[in-house]
Amino acid sequence: MMKARIHSFESFGTVDGPGIRFVIFMQGCPLRCLYCHNPDTWSTKAGTEYELEDVVQRVLKYRNYIKNGGVTVSGGEPLLQIDFLIEFYKRMKQEGIHTCCDTSGYLFTPHNQPKFDELIKWCDLFLLDIKQIDPQKHIILTRVKHDNILRFARYLSDHNKAMWIRHVLVPGYTDDKNDWIKLRQFIDTLKTVEKVEILPYHTMGVNKYKMMNISYPLEGVEPPSKEVVAMARAVVERGEYDKTS
Numbered sequence: 001m002m003k004a005r006i007h008s009f010e011s012f013g014t015v016d017g018p019g020i021r022f023v024i025f026m027q028g029c030p031l032r033c034l035y036c037h038n039p040d041t042w043s044t045k046a047g048t049e050y051e052l053e054d055v056v057q058r059v060l061k062y063r064n065y066i067k068n069g070g071v072t073v074s075g076g077e078p079l080l081q082i083d084f085l086i087e088f089y090k091r092m093k094q095e096g097i098h099t100c101c102d103t104s105g106y107l108f109t110p111h112n113q114p115k116f117d118e119l120i121k122w123c124d125l126f127l128l129d130i131k132q133i134d135p136q137k138h139i140i141l142t143r144v145k146h147d148n149i150l151r152f153a154r155y156l157s158d159h160n161k162a163m164w165i166r167h168v169l170v171p172g173y174t175d176d177k178n179d180w181i182k183l184r185q186f187i188d189t190l191k192t193v194e195k196v197e198i199l200p201y202h203t204m205g206v207n208k209y210k211m212m213n214i215s216y217p218l219e220g221v222e223p224p225s226k227e228v229v230a231m232a233r234a235v236v237e238r239g240e241y242d243k244t245s
Contacts (some may be wrong), residue, residue: 037205
């Protein structure tokens with residue numbers, strides 16, 4: 001029986017894809033983003049093990065509420081458990097439910113592409129987090145390279161899979177206008193981006209670090225001002241910048 005390690009469930013998600021959605025937060029993540037507000041999802045050994053059919057039945061209880069939305073698998077990093085993901089999405093499509101995956105895309109490589117070829121048959125929408133377009137700054141921010149992430153974005157575009165691009169705006173880390181322009185220029189090379197979202201950094205996860213007795217890496221960093229958020233949205237979401245310089 002197919003099983004997965006899951007951190008938690010949310011019955012009425014409204015920020016995880018279109019409509020009202022049932023959200024499954026998978027356990028385990030290979031990234032260590034400085035602004036992560038769910039450090040309790042990092043370990044692959046934590047969480048609770050669930051059988052596939054148990055998860056399916058949990059979703060189906062809410063079928064009437066999510067009929068204009070669907071189900072989103074988030075994390076952590078859901079692609080760590082891609083075999084479960086494929087079977088779960090397959091079951092959801094058999095039930096006529098819209099499927100979405102919220103991912104960094106970091107685990108995509110040409111070597112494991114056959115698995116992804118199967119995954120995209122059953123997943124309708126990908127919410128792809130592009131943390132930082134500058135390669136050096138990306139490593140500082142997440143501790144990993146971004147090559148696979150950008151490769152995954154191109155893969156989704158080449159295979160005509162719908163995606164939303166998300167970018168967290170963190171003062172001192174992702175608030176350089178030149179980076180915004182480069183990110184927008186990359187997005188413009190993709191064919192299937194339906195939406196681009198700037199997500200302002202927040203400090204709602206700080207208490208989790210205290211509870212887990214680990215230091216919070218962005219201690220003292222305040223959320224971005226409304227003015228900076230507006231500027232970032234103009235460039236990244238709408239592509240409004242000087243294209244002549």
